[in-house]
Amino acid sequence: MVETRATVLENVRIAENIYALTFATEQPVPIRPGQFCMLGVAGFPLRRPIAVCKAEGERVTVCYRVNGRGTETLARGYRRGHTLPVLLPLGNGFYVRGEERRIAVVGGGVGVFPLISVIRAYAGEKEIYAYMGFRNRAAVCMQYELQRSKELVIATDDGSFGTRGTAVQALMEDFGRVKPDVILSCGPLPMLRALKNAVGGKVPAYVSLEERMGCGVGACLVCVCTLTNGAHARVCKDGPVFDLMEVDLDG
Ligand SMILES: Cc1cc2nc3c(=O)[nH]c(=O)nc-3n(C[C@H](O)[C@H](O)[C@H](O)COP(=O)(O)OP(=O)(O)OC[C@H]3O[C@@H](n4cnc5c(N)ncnc54)[C@H](O)[C@@H]3O)c2cc1C
Numbered sequence: 001m002v003e004t005r006a007t008v009l010e011n012v013r014i015a016e017n018i019y020a021l022t023f024a025t026e027q028p029v030p031i032r033p034g035q036f037c038m039l040g041v042a043g044f045p046l047r048r049p050i051a052v053c054k055a056e057g058e059r060v061t062v063c064y065r066v067n068g069r070g071t072e073t074l075a076r077g078y079r080r081g082h083t084l085p086v087l088l089p090l091g092n093g094f095y096v097r098g099e100e101r102r103i104a105v106v107g108g109g110v111g112v113f114p115l116i117s118v119i120r121a122y123a124g125e126k127e128i129y130a131y132m133g134f135r136n137r138a139a140v141c142m143q144y145e146l147q148r149s150k151e152l153v154i155a156t157d158d159g160s161f162g163t164r165g166t167a168v169q170a171l172m173e174d175f176g177r178v179k180p181d182v183i184l185s186c187g188p189l190p191m192l193r194a195l196k197n198a199v200g201g202k203v204p205a206y207v208s209l210e211e212r213m214g215c216g217v218g219a220c221l222v223c224v225c226t227l228t229n230g231a232h233a234r235v236c237k238d239g240p241v242f243d244l245m246e247v248d249l250d251g
């Protein structure tokens with residue numbers, strides 16, 4: 001984990017309410033797919049957790065939705081040459097075993113972005129089947145990255161782009177044909193619950209959770225979640241990626 005003063009290279013709108021921020025760290029930082037960073041936004045004591053979407057040496061890209069005041073300030077106030085404190089890489093990230101060849105990635109909303117790092121890491125050596133859900137056509141973005149997958153299905157809630165419905169529905173339509181060895185997923189809780197109902201126990205599946213965070217490094221316990229065995233885990237330190245069958249999504 002590195003604390004760096006990052007320099008903004010680009011901070012541009014890529015879809016309705018969604019921005020891509022590319023920054024340079026002070027030194028190259030090795031980052032696993034699914035890891036995240038804590039971005040310090042001026043005027044806010046708590047840093048904001050955002051997944052790493054792309055990482056190449058010192059150059060890191062994150063994509064974020066303007067959600068509240070912190071991300072709004074990030075979108076409006078940061079231009080090329082501005083600097084911000086960043087802590088990275090954080091969390092465990094996604095692991096893929098050697099024998100797992102066919103990977104289904106299932107993303108919804110801003111959960112699409114950490115999965116782009118999975119697609120970038122594994123598209124060359126594995127077969128990636130991507131199922132990505134967006135609210136509507138205006139929210140669809142990063143298609144050129146998603147298209148690195150062997151197969152890509154984009155679903156929108158209103159059918160204004162791609163197929164109508166959710167990413168989980170799109171996965172289930174293909175499930176028998178694709179026969180994934182593993183499923184990697186990130187998205188809103190209702191989507192993860194639907195995934196668990198649909199495939200829970202049938203195939204190994206790992207999900208990245210989004211929880212409110214304070215420190216991002218395991219010290220404050222703000223981000224604690226419950227496991228199905230009744231134990232507790234810190235999403236920032238023990239996750240954010242958990243075995244779908246080991247995490248309690250209803251708690
Ligand atoms: C591991 C992880 C990865 C994430 N990756 C992305 C991503 O790639 N792209 C993206 O758009 N969003 C991502 N999020 C959600 C993002 O952190 C929140 O949208 C953001 O912190 C909201 O900050 P705000 O100042 O705009 O909102 P405010 O509501 O003003 O924030 C107030 C406080 O609540 C926290 N908070 C509010 N909403 C969330 C939330 N949904 N999750 C966690 N903390 C929250 C903020 O960090 C802040 O401390 C991720 C969250 C986690 C935990």
Ligand code: FES
Nearest residue numbers: 214216220221236
């Ligand atoms: S955010 Fe502090 S322990 Fe997870």
